Amino acid sequence: MAAIEILGLQKTYSYGFWRKRHRVALHPFQLSIEAGEIFGYLGPNGAGKTTTLRLLMGIIFPTSGGARILGRDMQDPRVKAQIGFLPEHPYFYDYLSAAELLEYYAQLSGLPARDRKRRVEAMLQRVGLAEGGHLQLRKFSKGMLQRVGIAQAILHDPKVIFLDEPMSGLDPIGRREVRDLIQSLKEEGKTILFSTHILADAEDICDRVGVLHMGELRGVGSISELTAGTGGRVEVHWQGLSAMAAVAALGIECRPVGDTVRCVLPEKQLDAVLDSIRRSHAHLISVSPVRITLEDYFMQQLGPRPAVVESAP
Amino acid sequence: MITRISYIASNTFREAVRDRVLYNLIFFALLMAASSILVGQISIGIERQISINLGLTAISLFGLAIAIFIGIGLVSKEIEKRTLYTLLSRPVRRWEFIVGKFAGLSLTLLVNTALMAVGVFASLFYIAHRFTGADVYVLVAIYFIVLQFLIVTAVTLLFSSFSTPILSAVLALAMFVIGTFAEDLRAFAAMAQGVERYLALAAAYVLPNFASMNVITPVAHGEAIAGRLVALNTLYALLYVGAALAAAVVIFEHRDLK
Numbered sequence: 001m002a003a004i005e006i007l008g009l010q011k012t013y014s015y016g017f018w019r020k021r022h023r024v025a026l027h028p029f030q031l032s033i034e035a036g037e038i039f040g041y042l043g044p045n046g047a048g049k050t051t052t053l054r055l056l057m058g059i060i061f062p063t064s065g066g067a068r069i070l071g072r073d074m075q076d077p078r079v080k081a082q083i084g085f086l087p088e089h090p091y092f093y094d095y096l097s098a099a100e101l102l103e104y105y106a107q108l109s110g111l112p113a114r115d116r117k118r119r120v121e122a123m124l125q126r127v128g129l130a131e132g133g134h135l136q137l138r139k140f141s142k143g144m145l146q147r148v149g150i151a152q153a154i155l156h157d158p159k160v161i162f163l164d165e166p167m168s169g170l171d172p173i174g175r176r177e178v179r180d181l182i183q184s185l186k187e188e189g190k191t192i193l194f195s196t197h198i199l200a201d202a203e204d205i206c207d208r209v210g211v212l213h214m215g216e217l218r219g220v221g222s223i224s225e226l227t228a229g230t231g232g233r234v235e236v237h238w239q240g241l242s243a244m245a246a247v248a249a250l251g252i253e254c255r256p257v258g259d260t261v262r263c264v265l266p267e268k269q270l271d272a273v274l275d276s277i278r279r280s281h282a283h284l285i286s287v288s289p290v291r292i293t294l295e296d297y298f299m300q301q302l303g304p305r306p307a308v309v310e311s312a313p
Numbered sequence: 314m315i316t317r318i319s320y321i322a323s324n325t326f327r328e329a330v331r332d333r334v335l336y337n338l339i340f341f342a343l344l345m346a347a348s349s350i351l352v353g354q355i356s357i358g359i360e361r362q363i364s365i366n367l368g369l370t371a372i373s374l375f376g377l378a379i380a381i382f383i384g385i386g387l388v389s390k391e392i393e394k395r396t397l398y399t400l401l402s403r404p405v406r407r408w409e410f411i412v413g414k415f416a417g418l419s420l421t422l423l424v425n426t427a428l429m430a431v432g433v434f435a436s437l438f439y440i441a442h443r444f445t446g447a448d449v450y451v452l453v454a455i456y457f458i459v460l461q462f463l464i465v466t467a468v469t470l471l472f473s474s475f476s477t478p479i480l481s482a483v484l485a486l487a488m489f490v491i492g493t494f495a496e497d498l499r500a501f502a503a504m505a506q507g508v509e510r511y512l513a514l515a516a517a518y519v520l521p522n523f524a525s526m527n528v529i530t531p532v533a534h535g536e537a538i539a540g541r542l543v544a545l546n547t548l549y550a551l552l553y554v555g556a557a558l559a560a561a562v563v564i565f566e567h568r569d570l571k
Contacts, residue, residue: 057402060569077404085402091394093324095331107320108403152399162402 001071003160003191004033004056008065011051011215025051028065029217031210033193035159038186040202041195042298043212049195050088051215053164057085069160081110084158088165088195090149094138098129098148101137102155109156123151128177142169150178154185161185163194167201179205199294209294211301218301226297232267233290236274240282247276264290317405318413325417326424329383334421337375341429344371349436360440365533368433369454373529375429376422376462377489383421384469385481387414392570401570408562415470415558422462430455450528453538457526460550464521465489467557474561474568491516492523521553 010028015021026048033039043049054060056067056074067074070082092101102120111119124133127147137145146169153161166182167175182192182205196202202209203223210220219226239260247263248254250272254263261282265273270287277284292300329335348367352360388411391397400410430452437448468488472481491498495517502513526546528538 054398054571057398059398059401060571061567077406080402080404083402085399087395087398089395090399091396092399093328093396095328104320104324105399105403108317108400108405110404149399156403 001035002032002068003035003037003070004031004039004193005068006031006052006056006065007067009052009055009062009067010064011048011055011060012063025215026055027216031217031220033191033208035191036186036189037207038182038192038194038205040206040209041193041212042197042199042202042209043195044197044302047197047212048215049197049212050164052212053085053087053162053193053195056162057083081156082159084153084156084161086149086153086161086163086166089168090145092137092145092148092152095136097134097136098124098140098151099133101148102152105152105155111156119155123155126154126181127151143171143174146170146174146178150181154190158190160191160193163192165196166194167196167198175201199298203294211298213302219297223294227292227294233264234267234270234287235262235264235290236270236277236287237262237285238277238282239285240277240280243277243280243282246280247273250276260285317409318416321400321405321410321413322416322420325387325414326420329379329418329421334379334383335425335428337379338425338428338432341371341375342432345432345436349439352440361437362533364436364440365433365451365454366529368429368436369451369458369529369532372426372429372433372455373458373461376426376458377465379425380418380422380462380465381469381482381485381489383418384466384485385473385478387418387470388473388565389478389481397570407566411470411474411558411562411565415467415554418466418470419463422466423459426455426459426462447532447535447537450532450536450538453543454528454532456543457528457546460546461523461526464492464523464550464553464557467554467561468521471557471561471564474564488520489523492521493527494524495520495522496524522549525549 007030008028009026011024011026013023013025015023041049041052051060055062056069058075058080069079072079093104096104099120102123103116106116106119121130121133124130127150129144129147129151132140132144137148140148146166150163150166153163163182166178170178179201182194185192186205206223208220208222209226211218237260241256241259241261244254244256244261247261250269252263252265252269252273254261263273274284274287345364345368348364352363352367391400391410397410401407433451433455434444434448437451438444465485465488469481469485472484476484498513498517498520502510502517505513525542528542532538
C-alpha cells in the first residue's frame with residue numbers, strides 16, 4: 001500500500017507589483033512511496049525539495065494537483081495526527097527548554113496527559129539529549145537543535161515521517177546517529193521521506209530515491225536500478241606489466257597498481273585489449289562492467305531542461 | 314479544539330512572561346507610588362482625581378503598547394522563525410492558531426491590567442485611607458480599557474495576518490488614535506457634504522469607537538457609569554473582536570506561509 005501518493009502536485013509563485021510574472025517552483029509530478037520505505041528526495045539547493053515538503057505539510061498551497069497520505073487527502077486534519085515533520089534549519093521557541101517544547105508539541109498532537117512525560121523523556125533519551133532536556137533552547141547548539149527537531153517529529157509515534165535535510169548541521173558522529181535512527185524507524189515500520197543534497201546520506205539508507213532538479217522530478221528508483229547502467233564501459237584488471245604497452249598502444253589509459261594493471265575502456269575495444277593481454281602472456285584477473293555511482297546518475301540528471309522563469313500568459 | 318486553543322494561548326502567555334513583558338509593572342508601580350506621595354503634597358483636595366486620571370491613563374498606555382508591539386509579532390514572528398511549520402504539521406487548524414494567539418495575548422493583558430488595577434486601588438486607599446462607593450466606577454473604567462485592549466489586539470492580529478510588522482504597528486496605532494476621536498469623526502460627518510460625508514461616515518462606522526469606552530475623566534470626577542453603556546460596550550467589543558478575528562482567519566487560511 002502506498003503511504004504517500006503525489007498526484008500532479010504543482011506550485012507556481014506569482015511575483016512583481018501586479019503579480020503577473022510567474023515562477024514555477026515545482027512542475028507537476030506523480031510519485032508513490034510505499035509504506036515502510038525510506039525514500040530519499042535528492043536535489044541541489046533550490047531544486048524544489050523544501051517546496052514539496054511544505055506543500056505536503058499544508059504550509060503552502062498547491063497551484064494544482066494534490067497528494068494523499070495514508071489514503072487520505074493531504075489536507076485532511078486526521079492525516080496530521082499520523083505524520084511527523086522536521087523542517088529545514090529548524091528553529092524553536094527559544095524561551096522553552098527541550099522538555100517543555102516537546103511537552104507542548106505532545107499536547108498539540110493529542111497525546112494523553114498520562115503518557116506525555118514518559119514519552120518526552122524517552123524521546124530526549126533517543127536523540128541523545130537526556131542531560132540537556134531542561135536547558136532553554138537558546139543555549140543549544142545547531143546540532144542540538146537538529147536533535148530536538150528530530151525528537152519532535154517522532155514524538156507522537158507517527159506512521160509517516162518527513163525530514164527536510166535531517167543531517168544538516170550535524171558532525172560526522174551526529175550524522176551517523178541520525179542515519180541509525182532513520183534505520184531504526186524503518187524497522188519499526190515507519191515510512192520516511194527525507195530530503196537531502198548529500199548523496200552519501202541517501203546512498204547508505206534509502207530503499208529508493210527521487211532526483212529533483214529545477215522543480216522537475218527527473219528520475220525515481222532504487223539506487224541499484226539507477227546505477228545499473230554501465231554506460232557501455234568495462235574495467236579490465238590483469239597481472240603483468242608486460243601487457244601495459246600493448247594496451248596503451250590502443251589508446252587506452254592504464255593504471256598500474258603494484259604488479260597489476262587496471263584500465264577502463266569502451267566495451268567495443270574489449271576483444272582487442274584481451275588479445276593484447278593474451279599475446280603478452282599476462283594473467284587476466286577480472287573483467288567487470290563499470291557501474292555508475294549515484295553521484296554520476298545525479299549529475300546526469302542535472303542537465304538543463306525547461307526554463308524556471310516564465311512570463312505571464 | 315478548545316484544548317488545542319488553550320495550549321497555544323498558554324504558550325503565548327508563557328512567552329510574554331519569559332520575554333519579561335510584565336516588567337512594565339515595575340515602572341507602573343514606581344509611577345503610582347511616586348504620584349501618590351507627590352500628588353498629596355501639591356494638589357490638596359483633588360488627589361483622588363489626579364491619581365485616577367494618572368493610573369488609568371498609564372494602564373491604557375502600557376496595555377496599548379503591549380497589545381500593539383506584541384500583537385504585530387504574534388503571527389509574523391512564527392512565520393519568520395518557522396516555528397509555525399512544526400505547529401501546522403500537527404492536528405492544529407489555522408483558525409485555532411489565530412484564536413489561540415489572540416487568547417494568549419488577551420490573557421497577558423488581563424493579568425497585566427489586573428495587577429496594575431491593584432496598584433491604582435492601593436494608591437486610592439493610600440490617599441483616602443478607605444474605599445468609597447465611587448471606586449466601583451473605577452473598576453468599570455478599567456473594564457472598558459480591557460475591552461479596548463481586546464479590540465486593539467484583534468485588529469493588530471488582523472493587520473499582521475497580511476502585512477509587515479512595522480506596517481501593522483503603524484496601522485494599529487493610527488486606528489487607535491482615530492478610534493479615540495470617533496465622536497469627532499461622526500460630528501464631522503454630520504457637517505460634511507457629498508463624498509466627504511460618506512467617507513467620514515464609513516470611517517466612523519468601520520473603525521472602532523474607542524470614544525465611548527473612554528470614561529476616565531467622568532470616573533475621576535466621581536460620576537456614575539450607566540449599566541446600559543456597560544452592556545452596549547461589551548456587545549460592541551465582542552462583535553468587533555469577532556469580526557476582526559474572522560477576517561484574520563479568512564486571510565490566514567488562504568495564505569502561503571513562506
